[in-house]
Amino acid sequence: xxxxxxxMFVNRKAPYGTIYALESLEVVLIAAxxxxxxxxxxxxxxxxxLKKGHQTKGIEVKGFEKTYGALEDYDIEKLYVDQxxxxxxxxxxxxxxxxxxxxxxxxxxxxxxxxxVLLSF
Amino acid sequence: xLHIINKSPLDRxxxxxxxxxxxxxxxxxxxxxxxxxxxxxxxxxxxxKAAMAKFKVYALQADLEARGIADRVTDGVTTVDYAGFVxxxxxxxxxxxxx
Amino acid sequence: xxxxxxxxxxxxVDEEGYLVNLNDWNEDVAVYLAQTENVTLTDQHWxxxxxxxxxxxxxxxxxAVRVLTKAIGKKLGAEKGNSQYLxxxxxxxxxxxxxxxxxxxxPTGCV
Numbered sequence: 001x002x003x004x005x006x007x008m009f010v011n012r013k014a015p016y017g018t019i020y021a022l023e024s025l026e027v028v029l030i031a032a033x034x035x036x037x038x039x040x041x042x043x044x045x046x047x048x049x050l051k052k053g054h055q056t057k058g059i060e061v062k063g064f065e066k067t068y069g070a071l072e073d074y075d076i077e078k079l080y081v082d083q084x085x086x087x088x089x090x091x092x093x094x095x096x097x098x099x100x101x102x103x104x105x106x107x108x109x110x111x112x113x114x115x116x117v118l119l120s121f
Numbered sequence: 122x123l124h125i126i127n128k129s130p131l132d133r134x135x136x137x138x139x140x141x142x143x144x145x146x147x148x149x150x151x152x153x154x155x156x157x158x159x160x161x162x163x164x165x166x167x168x169x170k171a172a173m174a175k176f177k178v179y180a181l182q183a184d185l186e187a188r189g190i191a192d193r194v195t196d197g198v199t200t201v202d203y204a205g206f207v208x209x210x211x212x213x214x215x216x217x218x219x220x
Numbered sequence: 221x222x223x224x225x226x227x228x229x230x231x232x233v234d235e236e237g238y239l240v241n242l243n244d245w246n247e248d249v250a251v252y253l254a255q256t257e258n259v260t261l262t263d264q265h266w267x268x269x270x271x272x273x274x275x276x277x278x279x280x281x282x283x284a285v286r287v288l289t290k291a292i293g294k295k296l297g298a299e300k301g302n303s304q305y306l307x308x309x310x311x312x313x314x315x316x317x318x319x320x321x322x323x324x325x326x327p328t329g330c331v
Contacts, residue, residue: 010217012138020220033284044138062280070279073287084141109144113122118217 005116007031007038011046013121015064016056021049022064024121029067032074040071041108042100043082046121047089050081052097068098082108122147123209123216124176126155130165135219140168145175150201150209152181159198160190173197181206226252238320242276245323253321257312261321265309267296272322282327285315 009028015021024040032038042050049068056063071079079100086092086102093102103111112118124143130136136158139149149172151159158165159180169178182200185191194200201209210216221240223230226248232240237256239245250269254261261269271292275283283291285303293301300306306314315327 012135012220029281029284033286035286043142044134064280066278066280070281070283070287073279073283073291082142105142106144109142112142112215112217113144115215118215120218120220 004035004037006114007036007117007119008112008115009038009040009119009121010112011040011042011049011121012044014045014048015054016059016061020121021046024119025064025067027119027121028071028076029074032071032076038074038076039078039080039111040076041080041082041111043085043105043108045085045089047081047085047091047096050079050096050098050100051091052095065097071098080108080111123213124149125216125218126151126158127153127218127220129154130158130168131163136165136169139219140172143176148177148179148209148213150179150181150206151198152184152206156180156184156188156190159185159195161193161195163195166195169195170197179205179209224249224252236320236326238325239323242323242325245273249323250321253323257317257321259310259317259321265318265321267300268292268306268309268314268318269322271295272318272324276322276324282315282319282324284327285313288315
């Protein structure tokens with residue numbers, strides 16, 4: 001496994017309304033299981049994915065908030081969240097279900113440039 | 122880096138997000154409904170023109186034609202065919218399709 | 221959809237024999253599923269199965285082998301947190317086979 005690449009999963013959709021958030025989570029777990037260097041970025045409505053306290057029983061859909069807690073076991077330790085997107089939604093890092101690194105849009109743009117592969121969700 | 126946009130800027134914020142997030146020196150390719158951003162008189166035109174200082178902007182000819190707007194492309198936008206689309210992807214180290 | 225019958229009760233399984241409904245699982249079902257895999261369950265097996273069920277309840281996923289090995293080492297000790305130990309218990313793959321017996325879906329990323 002010499003060919004390790006830097007993958008960034010860019011998440012811009014709220015959970016449950018579309019399948020993107022869950023798909024992203026599944027794919028990042030697969031990529032990490034293959035020992036790739038994975039990070040996740042959350043911006044725009046994507047920050048809603050990490051809002052803690054999902055109760056999905058009423059909509060009869062499997063909730064996946066808890067799965068973000070497993071990312072650390074998969075060595076996916078870098079979760080970047082856009083400060084501006086949080087602020088625009090009345091959220092702060094304390095509202096999120098896992099520890100994250102809050103960054104500015106400019107910092108996020110630079111991080112994207114450093115990747116080998118970007119995956120968009 | 123190449124940023125690919127396929128949504129109208131008056132419907133979705135993906136182009137806004139690119140312009141506020143992406144580091145410059147890259148290219149933006151407008152496809153599908155994204156091509157509306159590259160038309161004269163569109164409310165987004167001033168923002169796109171300002172972005173041209175930082176980005177080279179392309180629009181897919183076939184999508185412009187399909188929507189009857191190939192004759193009103195904003196000055197400074199380069200139109201490309203499908204082969205040009207492939208060249209853009211191949212010539213950039215990474216690309217991001219902003220869904 | 222295929223069915224299995226254990227102690228007079230029917231349970232739905234998929235084409236590979238995995239339980240369709242997570243909540244159908246019980247110890248009798250586990251013993252039955254283990255038999256179909258030619259595994260005789262010992263305390264060591266149960267320790268791993270219970271670990272997997274706990275992991276699923278906490279994170280809503282079945283862990284990949286590498287993650288399972290590491291997490292078991294952390295919880296049950298280094299002598300158990302290695303793939304040799306786990307493959308001895310579950311020769312056809314700790315993730316695949318143990319998850320099946322534990323009534324979980326196949327782990328994400330497991331082909």
